Amino acid sequence: MTFHSPQRCLAEHGMARPVGEVLENPKVLRGLTENPSSFRFPDGALVTVAAVQWRPHIILNTDAEGRYVVTGPMANILNVFAQTMNFTYNVVSPPDSAWGAELPNGTWTGMMGQVTRKEADIALGPFGITYNRALRVDFTESLFYDPRAILSMKGTPEINPWGFLFPLTGTVWYVVAAALAVVWLTTLLVGRRPGELVSLRWTGEVFLQNVRVFLNQGLTGIVLGQGGLMVLLSWVIVSAVVFWSYNGALISLLAVRNIPQPIQTLRDLLDDHSITLVLLPMTILTDTISKMKSGEFRELHELKFVGRIRYEPPKAFKGLLETKVRTDRYSLQSTSLTLDLLIADDFLKTQSCDFYKTRQTFFTTSHCIIGQKDSPLFAAINHRVRAVVESGLYLHWLMKEIPAITNCRYTPSIITVKEPLSFANLWGLFLVLGVGLLLATQVFFLEMCCSPRKINSP
Structure with missing residues (x-):
């Protein structure tokens, strides 16, 4: 299957009307409702898509004219939608580069805010499902399930005198x-x-x-x-x-020689007061732990009150890996696949496995696309999501984004030397x-x- 860039799609279809206006046509809306699996916009449509960079799912760049361009597995999914439903799209990104959090006045920030304010028709995310989000937006069927883990720097090989x-x-x-x-x-x-x-x-x-x-x-x-x-x-x-x-x-x-890997569980991290944890801001995890009343997740949330949490956007993680995590007492928390990508990228650069993930994983969530509440588009989109997932295409695209994913996955915690x-x-x-x-x-x-x-x- 050949995928075209959004710029090419826009050039081919000219000045397509926004999808909201197109769906005001009763004939188009009836065709979408009655035949979602085979529906195509007769005269095209323009869909506004919200996105932020989150490798390996989505890579966000700008072209020579300053327009956003998306690539990666989520972009491939988007292009499947565009080609099979005959629409073009333009990409927007929230100023805070976040998924979004609900404010006290009921409004939302990030991509959630763009969708709820109807500044975007869909947001790629991918998003985890929460009750508060589901009240304001619609979710597609799940593309992928991924738990959270913690990434830390391995210690230097140690001799045990005992x-x-x-x-x-x-x-x-x-x-x-x-x-x-x-x-x-x-x-x-x-x-x-x-x-x-x-x-x-x-x-x-x-x-x-x-x-x-x-x-x-x-x-x-x-x-x-x-x-x-x-x-x-x-x-x-x-x-x-x-x-x-x-x-x-x-x-x-x-x-x-023993290679220290002391952080293997969330409890290990909580008990080591010298470690600062880096988190993505305004995600399903941060929203959930802020509502916890007790337990390890509540303790994780309270780390921010003692200066042990630092919020950074996804694009900053690679730089932090090279600086703070490698040289200081910092750890990164994200989905397991994202941490695999960071470790694999570092291996390709250094040819050594200097980082490790915790054995314990936690807070597994689905990965979905969101759209405006009660949008008729989602019946057609879900048919295509199901086809891509059941064919194994999405997982295939993810693995292609991480060519060295298994190189450091099973590295030993002890090594032998000859000296x-x-x-x-x-x-x-x-x-x-x-x-x-x-x-x-x-x-x-x-x-x-x-x-x-x-x-x-x-």
Whole structure:
């Protein structure tokens, strides 16, 4: 299918009359009402279309004469309408570049305001459906469903100095400690003691023997008897398997670098008071959260009262990605597909995946075109919307706008490196050694000061 620019359409049809005037003709209106799926304006019509830039759905530019020109998937939909219904169109854009919000006096701003004031016949948006909007405008059938997410900058790869603890999970460490205690106590019960007496020194030597076995440090000649040797044998087998598993996992973990991606849910964002969130102004999300009485959405709305929300139009997001999000503690909130586009554009420019989206998505909405309330045009438009969606054309057009959409979608949060071990990898081990030496020194001085001294008889 070949799509023509609005300028070409206008040139072909000359001075077409506005669609509102054309629909005053009873014959035209009857043809539209009775045959919406095949209707064409007999002598053409001029439709005024409101639009703002919102990639990947719509790109808004101006031509050499200063007129607005739209391209992208929404423009393709508009051209389907224009060619199959035989109308031309001109594009207008609201001064605030917003979808629109309802003011206290009942009027609307943005594209909603242009449609409700009949300055535009339709607005491309695409728009999410809300009760207040539906009272003032009509919605087409949905073109696309998309949730919201949050985009943030990845951290730099970090070395974890406590990585030597991670080859075993916390549960395994607890079980090993419990097993060591059980083996020690069982040995004390069933083991043969020197002189058949239990001494504090012997119990300590048995415990240290079990620790040496776990660390593969060999055995000593402690008297244990047959029962004690059986317990020791079982402990040797368990210790060997755990120790070998630990060695293999440790080698891998010392080569791992963690890439911090701390903002994975809306709660993570709310709790991190250092982050400023960038939002689109006057959207279905901002309108909805302003009416919430409690919950995370209410907390999100209240961020603006503490200076943690910044409202920017869609065209500013790319610049903010390069400046504020990359270098400062800023995050962007938008639909998931828009964030995919920003990440893909950055990848094509830098060949690296420096940003990520939250795993949690929220506030899924439909994407629709709006028009004047009770407009007879919408019966014909909905037939065409349905055909485009069911054929998969709209999704196809969207994916063509984001050629690198999957390149950074499944990037790992950890990476492996091949480099010599440094002090940064191992300072946790040296800290453990230092604490052990400090405790040993303290015990030594306590023995020197507090141990009883023998008095020699004359």
